[in-house]
Amino acid sequence: MNNDIFPCLWYDGDAKESAEFYCNIFDGKITADTPVVMNVDLFGQKLMLLNGGPQFKKNASVSFMVICETEDEVQRYWDQLMEGGMALMALDSYSWSKKYGWLKDKYDVTWQLFLGEKQSDQKIIPTLMFFHENNGKAMEAMELYTKTFPNSKIGNILKYGEGSEGHPITEPAENIQHAHFEIDTYSFFCMDNSYDHQFDFNEGISMVVMTDDQEQTDKYWNTLTSDGGRESMCGWLKDKYGFSWQIVPKRLIKLMSDADQEKAGKVVQAMMKMQKIVIQDLEDAYNS
Structure with a gap:
């Protein structure tokens, strides 16, 4: 699974x-x-x-x-x-x-x-x-x-x-x-479906994709935001159909879960300012 x-x-x-x-x-x-x-x-x-x-x-x-x-x-x-x-x-x-x-x-x-x-x-x-x-x-x-x-x-x-x-x-x-x-x-x-529903794709339900490294993060992010997709904040994006994805490096979760709450807090603050998650910038915040 x-x-x-x-x-x-x-x-x-x-x-x-x-x-x-x-x-x-x-x-x-x-x-x-x-x-x-x-x-x-x-x-x-x-x-x-x-x-x-x-x-x-x-x-x-x-x-x-x-x-x-x-x-x-x-x-x-x-x-x-x-x-x-x-x-x-x-x-x-x-x-x-x-x-x-x-x-x-x-x-x-x-x-x-x-x-x-x-x-x-x-x-x-x-x-x-x-x-x-x-x-x-x-x-x-x-x-x-x-x-x-x-x-x-x-x-x-x-x-x-x-x-x-x-x-x-x-x-x-x-x-x-x-x-x-x-x-x-x-x-x-x-x-x-051609029925005129009173709703559409939104952030209420999204798919999270955990990535192994920056190369994978960049690939998914760049592909899904191209041709009419839209970048959002904190790793969220909408593809060209308006469906929401969260592209999340596994390293982010590890750094945010650090036992040193001050360091983890710095990582969270850095992440909050990002659209696409940049792992090196998270590492820099952690080590600052």
């Missing part, structure tokens, strides 16, 4: 409560517990929950598909996640799954519960929805992401023109109804 790539969910003070909620439902464990950052392990996968403030709200442009092995498992997760939540697609039998449902939980995280076979050992799969000006660009995005990262590939692709039995076709036939891809062995799903 590649835990150098993992989702980050944005919260306004309730990250710990949410972490406990998910660990209880999915039999997970909390692996980091600070006022700002909570890390959880669910099925061997890392998720980061960030108390960032009121600026951003999570939405269904990124949902989490949970691949379940039995109908009872689907039902159990559905019942617990629906506590204070709302159904987006009723839990029912569909052409693509004998038992499937899509819901938003009380923390605004959206989940797709799917009875089916796992394509890898990854049980929770982030699912990106391309709509508004991005509608029809899911294929292009998969190509960009798989070219940017090593050990990447595009897997099964179902287009609307191929898989709309029993459904009125409201999407262009070439658009992607469902596709699987991997970046550095980490699995994603994606889809195109």
Whole structure:
């Protein structure tokens, strides 16, 4: 399981409560517990929950598909996640799954519960929805992401023109109804959608990529911010589709975690002034 790539969910003070909620439902464990950052392990996968403030709200442009092995498992997760939540697609039998449902939980995280076979050992799969000006660009995005990262590939692709039995076709036939891809062995799903949703990609859900060195950091940063992407602060960026990434050198985490709090504090202060993270500048701050 590649835990150098993992989702980050944005919260306004309730990250710990949410972490406990998910660990209880999915039999997970909390692996980091600070006022700002909570890390959880669910099925061997890392998720980061960030108390960032009121600026951003999570939405269904990124949902989490949970691949379940039995109908009872689907039902159990559905019942617990629906506590204070709302159904987006009723839990029912569909052409693509004998038992499937899509819901938003009380923390605004959206989940797709799917009875089916796992394509890898990854049980929770982030699912990106391309709509508004991005509608029809899911294929292009998969190509960009798989070219940017090593050990990447595009897997099964179902287009609307191929898989709309029993459904009125409201999407262009070439658009992607469902596709699987991997970046550095980490699995994603994606889809195109022409519905006029009242939301879009934002910082509420981002992907963190931990890098080994400055060369890797520069490569990912420069590729993802090119051709319409945008740099933000503290290692955050938006790619050309508006999807948010955090490109984080592993060295930053090590320096910020130093037992010498004064040195660690200097590293944090230096990082706060950066857009792309520059490891040498962090080392200079640490040694100053």
